[in-house]
Amino acid sequence: MMTSKKVYVVPHSHWDREWYFTIEDSNLLLAENMDYLLDVLETNPNYHSYVFDAQMSVIEEYLHVRPENRERLQTLIQNKRILVGPWYTQTDSLLVNTESIIRNLLYGTRMATSMGHSMNIGYLPDIFGQNAYLPSLFKGFGMEYSILQRGVYSDQLDQDLNFYWASPDGASIKTNLMMLGYGPGKFLTSEQQFFEEKLQPILDKLANMNQSTNNLLLPSGGDQVLVRNHFPDTIEALNEKDHQHEYVLSDYETFMEETWHEGHSFDTTISGELIGTERSRIHNTIRSQRYDIKQLNTIVENKILHQLEPLATIGMELGLRFPQERLDEMWKELFDVHAHDSIGGCNSDDTNHDVLMRLRKVDRMADGLLNLQKKQMTHAIANKLNQDNIFVLFNTKPTPYTGQIKTTLFTDEPTFQLTTMDGSLLDSTITKQDYLSGGKKVVVTAEGDKEVELPGYYRSELLIHVTELNPMGYNTFFVNQNEGSVDILEETKDGSISNQTLRVDFHSNGTLSLTNKQSGQKINDMIQFENVADAGDSYDFSPLPEDHPIYIKDAELITTYKTSGVETMDVVHNTHVPRDLSERSEQVKTKTLTIHTTFELRASEGFVRVHHEIQNEVKDHRVRVLLRTPVTEPQESFADQGFGTVTRSTINPYLSNWKERGFKEAPVSIYPLEQFVGVENKATTFAAITSGLKEYEVLPHQDHLALTLFRSVGLLGKDNLAWRPGRASGINNKVVYTPDAQMQKHMTFDYAICFESKQIEKETLFEKTQQYNNHYVTYQKQSLNTFEERLDRFEIPYPISELPSSFSLFQIDHPHVFMSVCKKSYEDDKPVVRLFNPSNEMQQASVETDVYHITIHSNLYEADLEPIQQVSVPSKGYETIKLGRKGETR
Numbered sequence: 001m002m003t004s005k006k007v008y009v010v011p012h013s014h015w016d017r018e019w020y021f022t023i024e025d026s027n028l029l030l031a032e033n034m035d036y037l038l039d040v041l042e043t044n045p046n047y048h049s050y051v052f053d054a055q056m057s058v059i060e061e062y063l064h065v066r067p068e069n070r071e072r073l074q075t076l077i078q079n080k081r082i083l084v085g086p087w088y089t090q091t092d093s094l095l096v097n098t099e100s101i102i103r104n105l106l107y108g109t110r111m112a113t114s115m116g117h118s119m120n121i122g123y124l125p126d127i128f129g130q131n132a133y134l135p136s137l138f139k140g141f142g143m144e145y146s147i148l149q150r151g152v153y154s155d156q157l158d159q160d161l162n163f164y165w166a167s168p169d170g171a172s173i174k175t176n177l178m179m180l181g182y183g184p185g186k187f188l189t190s191e192q193q194f195f196e197e198k199l200q201p202i203l204d205k206l207a208n209m210n211q212s213t214n215n216l217l218l219p220s221g222g223d224q225v226l227v228r229n230h231f232p233d234t235i236e237a238l239n240e241k242d243h244q245h246e247y248v249l250s251d252y253e254t255f256m257e258e259t260w261h262e263g264h265s266f267d268t269t270i271s272g273e274l275i276g277t278e279r280s281r282i283h284n285t286i287r288s289q290r291y292d293i294k295q296l297n298t299i300v301e302n303k304i305l306h307q308l309e310p311l312a313t314i315g316m317e318l319g320l321r322f323p324q325e326r327l328d329e330m331w332k333e334l335f336d337v338h339a340h341d342s343i344g345g346c347n348s349d350d351t352n353h354d355v356l357m358r359l360r361k362v363d364r365m366a367d368g369l370l371n372l373q374k375k376q377m378t379h380a381i382a383n384k385l386n387q388d389n390i391f392v393l394f395n396t397k398p399t400p401y402t403g404q405i406k407t408t409l410f411t412d413e414p415t416f417q418l419t420t421m422d423g424s425l426l427d428s429t430i431t432k433q434d435y436l437s438g439g440k441k442v443v444v445t446a447e448g449d450k451e452v453e454l455p456g457y458y459r460s461e462l463l464i465h466v467t468e469l470n471p472m473g474y475n476t477f478f479v480n481q482n483e484g485s486v487d488i489l490e491e492t493k494d495g496s497i498s499n500q501t502l503r504v505d506f507h508s509n510g511t512l513s514l515t516n517k518q519s520g521q522k523i524n525d526m527i528q529f530e531n532v533a534d535a536g537d538s539y540d541f542s543p544l545p546e547d548h549p550i551y552i553k554d555a556e557l558i559t560t561y562k563t564s565g566v567e568t569m570d571v572v573h574n575t576h577v578p579r580d581l582s583e584r585s586e587q588v589k590t591k592t593l594t595i596h597t598t599f600e601l602r603a604s605e606g607f608v609r610v611h612h613e614i615q616n617e618v619k620d621h622r623v624r625v626l627l628r629t630p631v632t633e634p635q636e637s638f639a640d641q642g643f644g645t646v647t648r649s650t651i652n653p654y655l656s657n658w659k660e661r662g663f664k665e666a667p668v669s670i671y672p673l674e675q676f677v678g679v680e681n682k683a684t685t686f687a688a689i690t691s692g693l694k695e696y697e698v699l700p701h702q703d704h705l706a707l708t709l710f711r712s713v714g715l716l717g718k719d720n721l722a723w724r725p726g727r728a729s730g731i732n733n734k735v736v737y738t739p740d741a742q743m744q745k746h747m748t749f750d751y752a753i754c755f756e757s758k759q760i761e762k763e764t765l766f767e768k769t770q771q772y773n774n775h776y777v778t779y780q781k782q783s784l785n786t787f788e789e790r791l792d793r794f795e796i797p798y799p800i801s802e803l804p805s806s807f808s809l810f811q812i813d814h815p816h817v818f819m820s821v822c823k824k825s826y827e828d829d830k831p832v833v834r835l836f837n838p839s840n841e842m843q844q845a846s847v848e849t850d851v852y853h854i855t856i857h858s859n860l861y862e863a864d865l866e867p868i869q870q871v872s873v874p875s876k877g878y879e880t881i882k883l884g885r886k887g888e889t890r
Contacts, residue, residue, distance in 0.1 A: 085112025290345025
């Protein structure tokens with residue numbers, strides 16, 4: 001064993017954008033600390049460098065109030081005295097869309113590079129678990145190294161804190177584990193007591209876990225800390241005192257370059273997600289904390305990624321301005337939401353309120369931009385046709401779309417027909433129709449303003465069946481009033497709904513069943529709810545001793561509605577539950593928990609849409625929906641993450657003796673998901689596609705898939721939880737009450753159930769997920785209602801005079817290849833397209849287009865690489881391309 005050790009002391013600050021304090025508090029502190037940091041570094045050349053948490057958001061915020069210091073700051077960044085990037089904010093990697101992670105890195109690396117240097121480290125000091133695709137994403141931005149704190153079990157290491165971390169697509173990155181966190185050297189001093197009682201034991205522990213190198217990393221910072229101006233003198237004093245170690249004031253890049261360049265043999269490879277709870281807390285159940293934030297974030301991400309950006313790319317080709325500046329603003333607002341504490345919901349009520357306000361702002365902006373793009377293109381189509389009675393369906397997928405479209409139409413009369421350009425009728429169903437007053441219009445006359453009563457009109461919500469809707473393009477249809485009629489949902493007393501593949505039955509005993517009509521397989525008691533006490537805090541669920549779950553099994557049938565296009569069933573579950581923890585302890589139940597559920601089966605869809613509504617009036621509890629699966633005692637579950645799926649054990653093998661081994665948190669088998677989760681055997685696949693639900697557990701002995709709907713707690717931190725012994729997470733010695741986190745309000749929950757009569761390929765679930773997430777938008781040219789889409793009321797310019805009635809930008813014709821993003825390149829006006837392949841084999845895809853002439857291989861940084869004929873998409877991987885015309889190869 002080596003005895004001479006080199007200790008790399010890396011001064012840094014981990015900068016939380018917000019937490020128990022607000023972002024305004026953070027920004028005021030930031031300006032003071034950064035001013036002082038600049039002075040320290042400029043006046044002391046022996047102060048090697050300072051890592052400012054790899055976040056460009058703090059740099060941008062600082063320059064907003066100190067623009068006069070840009071040149072000073074830029075010089076220090078260029079000289080690697082201050083290290084920033086690759087992030088815009090330190091995002092949570094298990095609660096946001098993987099494309100949001102890529103976008104966060106794109107903004108961060110580009111901004112850092114423009115300031116002089118982006119740190120060559122995928123730095124992950126404090127996020128609650130690591131996404132399996134992070135090594136691949138870091139490599140895609142040209143990074144060679146990663147440094148992280150959380151998620152690794154000891155037995156994954158071979159007595160080395162340096163290892164290769166591999167993604168499912170095969171990409172790997174040189175990685176170091178900060179075994180003792182990011183602050184073991186926070187209070188570094190040369191004083192004898194600290195040297196003997198603190199520093200030497202720390203270095204001995206690090207040495208024992210670094211058998212293949214004499215280089216030891218000592219991160220020396222903490223949350224919102226001020227730069228330690230004494231560090232150069234402290235390093236000098238330690239070198240005089242300690243002859244067993246060489247201390248150097250350094251940075252993460254230098255440590256990784258020198259450690260890995262030495263030629264030491266680091267043979268260990270760790271693959272996939274890192275969510276181990278042995279050495280640091282992962283907060284497994286934070287995925288269901290402040291559910292409203294998770295739900296709205298999912299809605300906004302899907303709207304931007306799956307609708308707005310691809311629609312704006314279509315519009316850009318046809319002559320509209322791509323709204324890059326607005327999208328920059330929206331994404332930066334989202335990145336603040338995506339910071340690990342913010343999206344986690346483990347904040348003060350003031351901060352959580354700000355998070356929701358940001359999400360609502362971005363949602364409104366997305367709606368407005370969609371409104372403008374659709375209206376301007378539809379106006380040009382109407383001009384070309386010389387027709388006003390049109391509506392346009394925009395398909396934002398790169399494949400033709402056949403299926404049902406949900407939209408809203410306004411008509412003078414209750415009866416109408418929808419036809420294609422050649423006069424063919426569209427199969428349509430009105431799911432809801434209302435007569436609305438036309439209101440009054442102010443008319444200016446010679447005698448003054450007069451109010452004129454406007455005629456009323458009808459608002460109809462429809463499901464429209466379309467065939468072969470143009471890929472990445474649009475088709476136009478006519479609204480013919482007073483001609484025939486559209487099917488309308490009719491109420492029935494039938495206790496059954498079905499489509500071509502599935503049937504849901506309500507039984508007289510209050511239970512429901514789900515049948516696969518193709519195989520005859522049937523799931524009895526398909527759904528129930530579980531209510532338990534939550535004695536935890538904002539970070540973690542905690543069971544209450546002696547508490548027993550309350551199961552809500554029996555439903556009451558309210559009604560069913562049916563037409564040829566869709567059938568729905570409404571049921572309600574009721575039970576009495578305790579009001580709060582005190583009533584739970586006393587076994588008293590004074591509150592009613594009511595759950596309204598709608599099941600929806602649309603024609604030709606291979607899943608059941610499920611919608612729950614709850615008015616929560618209870619405190620300190622957790623509600624989960626338990627979906628019975630046809631898979632008996634499953635040993636594994638799968639869930640999507642990034643561009644493929646991950647497999648997890650239904651019973652964590654570390655759970656049996658976690659306390660004896662001193663784990664920081666119980667390794668419970670409660671896991672995150674991005675979009676879907678399932679179980680399978682050779683005879684069947686059962687899965688749930690969710691919209692904002694981010695936490696699940698498979699209960700193998702009950703054959704249930706549990707989706708956490710929400711948890712309700714009122715404290716930010718709490719000591720000695722059943723699954724998290726020791727100190728409170730977050731703030732010590734301070735109780736922060738968060739009554740808003742009790743979630744006492746009306747909430748909605750949406751997901752879909754897939755029940756297949758065979759073991760299906762995972763790419764089939766990705767296809768169903770895209771169908772469920774509505775990769776389309778619609779627009780009707782009409783003047784009856786100018787409030788449904790808020791900007792319709794205002795005059796706008798129309799940059800395009802005429803457009804054809806149908807259009808397609810490009811098509812990807814491959815069943816196993818999907819598009820995760822389509823937008824304008826950050827470098828030029830070429831469209832950037834990212835394709836991914838969740839299958840187990842590499843796939844060759846090509847772009848079919850009459851608009852573009854060349855396909856250019858790109859990277860995550862969106863730089864042009866080389867022209868290609870076909871796109872080779874690796875198994876469980878992705879490729880980024882640009883589309884260009886002749887002469888645009890670079």
